[in-house]
Amino acid sequence: MHMRDKIVAEARSWIGAEWLHQGRSIYGIDCVGLILVVGKKIGAIDQNYDNTNYQRQAQGADLLTPFRCLLDQKSICDILPGDIVVLRDNFFPCHAGIIASKRNKLTMIHSDALRKKVIEEFIDQGGWRSRIVADFTYRGIS
Numbered sequence: 001m002h003m004r005d006k007i008v009a010e011a012r013s014w015i016g017a018e019w020l021h022q023g024r025s026i027y028g029i030d031c032v033g034l035i036l037v038v039g040k041k042i043g044a045i046d047q048n049y050d051n052t053n054y055q056r057q058a059q060g061a062d063l064l065t066p067f068r069c070l071l072d073q074k075s076i077c078d079i080l081p082g083d084i085v086v087l088r089d090n091f092f093p094c095h096a097g098i099i100a101s102k103r104n105k106l107t108m109i110h111s112d113a114l115r116k117k118v119i120e121e122f123i124d125q126g127g128w129r130s131r132i133v134a135d136f137t138y139r140g141i142s
Helices: 003-012 031-041 064-070
Strands: 071-074 084-089 092-102 105-112 117-122 132-138
Touching: 003 031, 003 092, 003 105, 031 064, 031 092, 031 105, 064 071, 064 084, 064 132, 092 117
Parallel strands: none
Antiparallel strands: 071 132, 084 092, 084 132, 092 105, 105 117
């Protein structure tokens, strides 16, 4: 199985897990936690790494800092399944998800605070695509 397929499969295994700010387990997880646990499962992030130095509400570009330290940034013009996207709310980056696809259309797997769980939905619905501010890959993923 290609590494991007493993990323998507692992992210999908979290669908239905409850949302919890700064959560890192099947009993509760937030959007950053999902990126971290998937990265750890595929061996792209050190098992001992964690970062809970972020607020529930966006405050500046602080959410991008840990992503830039852990991941490789790429152009948002070439989003692929297995990528990690960071999205803005109003002005500031505040949300993240893992890109997948269904029926040849891009989806995003993310822990959604409003729906209180990890979900997968098309990025062209609900204005998600227009809110993407950065695109990353786990290190070593091409």
